[in-house]
Amino acid sequence: MKEKLAILGNPPAFEKPRSTSNLIKPNIDSFLNYIKPSYSKGNLVEDNSLIQELENRLALVHGSKYCIAVCNGLWGLVLAINELKLNNKTEIIMPSLTYRRMADIAAWLKMTPHYCDVEIKTLGISAKSVENSINEKTALILAPHPIVNLCDVDGLLNISKKYKLPILFDSVEASYACYNGKSIGTFGDAEVFSVHASKFLNGFEGGYITTNNFDLARKLKAARNFGIENNQDLITLGINGKMILPHAAMTMSSLDLLETQIKKNKLRFYKYKELLEKVEGIDLIEYDSVERRSFKNILVKLNSQWPYSREVTLKILQKENMVVRPYYFPPLHKKEAVYPTIIGNLPNTELLMNDYMLLPCGEFVDSDDIEIIVDFLVYIESNSKEIKIELAKNNN
Amino acid sequence: MKPNNSIKTNNLPPWDEFQKMVQGIWEREYYTNHGPLVVDLENRIENLLGVKNAVCMTNSSIALMIAIKALDINKKVLIPSFSHLNIAQSVEWAGVEAEFGSIKNDSFVIDPKGIQAETNENIELVIAVNDFGMVSEIDELEELARQKNFRLIFVSDSFFGENYKEKKFGHFGDIEIFSFNESQLINGADGACICTSDNLLADKLRNIRSSYGAVKKVPIPYTGNGRMSEIQAGLSLLSLDNFENKRNEVLKRKNEFNTIVEKTEGVSIYNSINVCCNFILVLNCVKLGINLKDVTHKLKLINKHIELFKFYGVEIYSPYKRKSFPKNSLIDSSIGLPSNITSEEFNEVVSILTQNIK
Numbered sequence A: 001m002k003e004k005l006a007i008l009g010n011p012p013a014f015e016k017p018r019s020t021s022n023l024i025k026p027n028i029d030s031f032l033n034y035i036k037p038s039y040s041k042g043n044l045v046e047d048n049s050l051i052q053e054l055e056n057r058l059a060l061v062h063g064s065k066y067c068i069a070v071c072n073g074l075w076g077l078v079l080a081i082n083e084l085k086l087n088n089k090t091e092i093i094m095p096s097l098t099y100r101r102m103a104d105i106a107a108w109l110k111m112t113p114h115y116c117d118v119e120i121k122t123l124g125i126s127a128k129s130v131e132n133s134i135n136e137k138t139a140l141i142l143a144p145h146p147i148v149n150l151c152d153v154d155g156l157l158n159i160s161k162k163y164k165l166p167i168l169f170d171s172v173e174a175s176y177a178c179y180n181g182k183s184i185g186t187f188g189d190a191e192v193f194s195v196h197a198s199k200f201l202n203g204f205e206g207g208y209i210t211t212n213n214f215d216l217a218r219k220l221k222a223a224r225n226f227g228i229e230n231n232q233d234l235i236t237l238g239i240n241g242k243m244i245l246p247h248a249a250m251t252m253s254s255l256d257l258l259e260t261q262i263k264k265n266k267l268r269f270y271k272y273k274e275l276l277e278k279v280e281g282i283d284l285i286e287y288d289s290v291e292r293r294s295f296k297n298i299l300v301k302l303n304s305q306w307p308y309s310r311e312v313t314l315k316i317l318q319k320e321n322m323v324v325r326p327y328y329f330p331p332l333h334k335k336e337a338v339y340p341t342i343i344g345n346l347p348n349t350e351l352l353m354n355d356y357m358l359l360p361c362g363e364f365v366d367s368d369d370i371e372i373i374v375d376f377l378v379y380i381e382s383n384s385k386e387i388k389i390e391l392a393k394n395n396n
Numbered sequence B: 001m002k003p004n005n006s007i008k009t010n011n012l013p014p015w016d017e018f019q020k021m022v023q024g025i026w027e028r029e030y031y032t033n034h035g036p037l038v039v040d041l042e043n044r045i046e047n048l049l050g051v052k053n054a055v056c057m058t059n060s061s062i063a064l065m066i067a068i069k070a071l072d073i074n075k076k077v078l079i080p081s082f083s084h085l086n087i088a089q090s091v092e093w094a095g096v097e098a099e100f101g102s103i104k105n106d107s108f109v110i111d112p113k114g115i116q117a118e119t120n121e122n123i124e125l126v127i128a129v130n131d132f133g134m135v136s137e138i139d140e141l142e143e144l145a146r147q148k149n150f151r152l153i154f155v156s157d158s159f160f161g162e163n164y165k166e167k168k169f170g171h172f173g174d175i176e177i178f179s180f181n182e183s184q185l186i187n188g189a190d191g192a193c194i195c196t197s198d199n200l201l202a203d204k205l206r207n208i209r210s211s212y213g214a215v216k217k218v219p220i221p222y223t224g225n226g227r228m229s230e231i232q233a234g235l236s237l238l239s240l241d242n243f244e245n246k247r248n249e250v251l252k253r254k255n256e257f258n259t260i261v262e263k264t265e266g267v268s269i270y271n272s273i274n275v276c277c278n279f280i281l282v283l284n285c286v287k288l289g290i291n292l293k294d295v296t297h298k299l300k301l302i303n304k305h306i307e308l309f310k311f312y313g314v315e316i317y318s319p320y321k322r323k324s325f326p327k328n329s330l331i332d333s334s335i336g337l338p339s340n341i342t343s344e345e346f347n348e349v350v351s352i353l354t355q356n357i358k
């Protein structure tokens, strides 16, 4: 194995990195066709027909009444929370095991993240734990869907109803999914999506919010344009949160590839599934087969038979240019913050936080790559004794 | 097509150049996260302006929010009381309170005399805006900042590439911000650039923007998403390639405009024609026999970047009161025109303004 592992000084398995980013590549002509009419008018930043076309199309995909395109997912979340939060309340209930900037989003709103636990089954926010975190300061429930499958939508909606608390879903990782046969994008008070190049739809940068609430949609449309409604009146606190037209054109051309993408994602997923059978220490997290899913992310759990810690595993694989990533690590409650945070009881988060890992996926990963990746996993699993000795010698 | 649509301002590069730039992105398959075009753009700006650090962002409002956080301002911020509401909003989003500083009586810039009186130990930062050919008294402000120990941000949106007393914009204050909105000569379809000579501050800006492109990990309050995409950077680079030509064209047109208004009673151009930026048309509404409110809609149809200052000097919370400036000679009797306004558009503007006189 001295000849094989990059971490021991050999050439990596891949010359070009294979990452966990989607990076789908729309048809260039389709992109140019979408942008050309606005380009020839010299208009690349406006709430014009292209933005409306995109918003209508996304609303249709999600089955929501309204869609509001924004400059990116992060400010989309900030603006949506700002409109939805209960007045004079300060806490946002959110999981700790989630997107690394989620607590910073609360900080931009001068609010306090209140971390609750996730369910072992879904890795999503647990309704029970949310209920335990509710207090007189709770302003909103922020429920991000996990990277594979969905959180307990019904359970969470019940809590939101029972306590009359607004609920916002971060559905960045749940694009294209269905819950009980109904498309994601219509649940809770609103849902936020990102079209960052690494996500399901590649819009360079960008995001959008879906909702069935007319008044919220109206406020958000103003909020992304300095709070100005229809270039006339101020109706809320805003920023420049507009999606620019090149990003809208890119998202449109990504949407054109939606069906093909799902097919490719499925092929990748089932290839991993078939091959990972050979790896005892790694369990693939499966997509719910009865509901619509994007099959985009490849999430695995390192079980008790896997011979390495996750940290060492990541190191070994990354050296091979397999840009694997730990699942939301560190969890937010382990990060130092300059703003106040509230840490609830997080037994499941503590239990799970070192077990999961994302394997390469997306446009740059084909069947042959998956074979190389899994063969490599098989190899390091079956030669773990010798490898560990070599690693120890090399101070790894 | 209606004639109005066919003469819309277009300061975009020719389509084939755009197409070529897009092809490059498709070949590299690098779309955002501090890609090669953003790196190139930042280097080009650093060289052109002679600044140590250029940090590109999504747009100038987000850039300002991130700049305030990078300076770690926790008390109060003084801003010009007659400025676009995005300035006050950015301060609010950055989690601090804005106070409105007096402006001069013959322009929109913050008054250093006012600052003498209005700053106290609670004012940690002053934001000065240079726009529409109106430049703050930069030397005085920098001196005051030293004396009174506050930080200084210049929002110099439309002065990219221009000089102030032989020094290029980009070198002033702790931080200077330029907008690459499509109304500016550098058109990044929105986008902005923050310049600073303070390396630590630059590292903080890069860390808050998102980890990609962060050269060094430095302590920051928290992160945002201020990333500029490759297509924004590509567009900005194309504007830069053609910058000198565009600039000369604009200056030539401004000369032309000056001759037109010299012959037109009740209309004059406010600022020096030697600066290449957006500018103010001063109106004598009594002489012209018009009410600005009545022509707003028509003017906006000519070019959406014509500024009627409706959202300047307004409060950011309901009932969104607009302050009054009884002593100021420009407010309510001027309109702002974008630097790239065409001759046709300019003539249309003048003919609407003079519609009631023979």
Ligand SMILES: Cc1ncc(COP(=O)(O)O)c(C=O)c1O
Pocket (backbone or CB within 6 Å): A072, A073, A074, A075, A099, A144, A170, A172, A173, A194, A195, A196, A205, A206, A207, B225
């Ligand atoms: C779960 C989740 N929410 C929100 C975001 C923010 O989206 P953006 O990168 O468009 O700001 C991300 C992006 O990484 C994410 O993964």
